[in-house]
Amino acid sequence: MLSVPEIANIKKIKSIAVLTSGGDAPGMNAAIRAVVRYGLAAGIQIHGIVKGYSGLLEGHIEPLDGTSVANIIQRGGTILKTDRCEAFFQKSTRREAANILRRNNIGGLVVIGGDGSFTGAHLLENETGFPTIGVPGTIDNDIAGTDDTIGFDTAINTALNAIDNIRDTASSHDRIFLVEVMGRSSGFIGLQVAIGGGAETVIVPERKETIPAICKTIDKGMKRGKSSSIIVVSEGKKAGLTTSLAKELERHGYSSRVCILGHTQRGGSPSAHDRMLASVLGASAVAYLLAGKSNAMVGVREASVVMVPFKKVIGNKKDLPAPSLRLASILSS
Numbered sequence: 001m002l003s004v005p006e007i008a009n010i011k012k013i014k015s016i017a018v019l020t021s022g023g024d025a026p027g028m029n030a031a032i033r034a035v036v037r038y039g040l041a042a043g044i045q046i047h048g049i050v051k052g053y054s055g056l057l058e059g060h061i062e063p064l065d066g067t068s069v070a071n072i073i074q075r076g077g078t079i080l081k082t083d084r085c086e087a088f089f090q091k092s093t094r095r096e097a098a099n100i101l102r103r104n105n106i107g108g109l110v111v112i113g114g115d116g117s118f119t120g121a122h123l124l125e126n127e128t129g130f131p132t133i134g135v136p137g138t139i140d141n142d143i144a145g146t147d148d149t150i151g152f153d154t155a156i157n158t159a160l161n162a163i164d165n166i167r168d169t170a171s172s173h174d175r176i177f178l179v180e181v182m183g184r185s186s187g188f189i190g191l192q193v194a195i196g197g198g199a200e201t202v203i204v205p206e207r208k209e210t211i212p213a214i215c216k217t218i219d220k221g222m223k224r225g226k227s228s229s230i231i232v233v234s235e236g237k238k239a240g241l242t243t244s245l246a247k248e249l250e251r252h253g254y255s256s257r258v259c260i261l262g263h264t265q266r267g268g269s270p271s272a273h274d275r276m277l278a279s280v281l282g283a284s285a286v287a288y289l290l291a292g293k294s295n296a297m298v299g300v301r302e303a304s305v306v307m308v309p310f311k312k313v314i315g316n317k318k319d320l321p322a323p324s325l326r327l328a329s330i331l332s333s
């Protein structure tokens with residue numbers, strides 16, 4: 001079972017703040033709750049920053065107590081709200097942010113989010129010396145240095161429920177379905193959903209796939225008596241990939257239906273796995289800050305909590321495991 005590392009509390013921090021940033025992910029609330037309750041148990045005050053870095057710049061900072069995070073572990077979204085803050089790309093803005101935090105007597109900042117949010121935290125600490133620590137929260141599971149991210153498991157389960165439903169109608173009508181999942185430029189959601197949903201094939205940004213190859217896979221299935229096919233398509237960076245793929249297939253004589261799962265994958269009650277992950281990582285972030293560690297992300301490696309310096313995380317690509325890609329293709333044949 002994943003557990004919080006036992007590290008000595010050496011830092012005289014009296015108060016820390018927590019914010020959520022970037023796309024929301026199921027389990028963010030469980031992480032906020034863990035930060036608050038673990039921090040309070042360690043005798044420090046906790047502040048919540050509303051609406052990510054934008055809220056920080058507007059001074060939207062509120063004290064949080066144990067009851068303010070009651071009844072949220074099972075809720076999707078984030079009670080602190082979130083956004084993608086362009087202004088935080090500017091150095092002067094980050095200096096202002098550090099001043100605001102210090103004026104509020106805050107001694108450390110926990111940022112729950114993805115790569116972009118960690119970039120902001122990293123620069124904030126490098127430029128102003130203000131201690132920051134990241135908790136990986138994104139459905140994409142695309143963050144280097146950690147095997148898992150908060151929200152990924154729930155998103156996979158949500159997509160799998162949808163695929164199971166689609167399979168019923170696909171087989172009733174003998175149809176080909178292209179099911180688009182999220183993940184931006186990373187295929188982790190697509191690959192895991194394809195394996196778990198028994199998809200006939202998967203299109204991921206990390207691997208080039210040609211239309212003739214997709215047609216060949218469909219034909220192969222048909223020869224074996226399959227009358228319907230599910231093709232999982234990772235959205236990729238550019239919008240419209242799945243619809244243009246359907247048009248291409250049509251030109252090759254294959255009629256299909258498109259189902260874009262979109263933001264349904266971002267909502268919903270977090271899975272047991274995500275609640276546990278978020279609880280341990282949220283608490284670990286506080287433990288590390290109190291041990292005087294910062295400018296880093298808390299993550300999971302081989303079922304243990306680790307601390308990875310932001311400079312080893314940010315901008316680094318996490319590779320899709322080749323064996324899983326092979327497995328997806330073996331099991332679909």
Ligand code: F6P
Pocket residue numbers: 023114138139140182183184235266
């Ligand atoms: O990073 C999470 C994510 O859901 C991606 O999978 C997706 O491409 C993107 O966010 C969508 O962002 P937005 O909600 O801003 O449209």
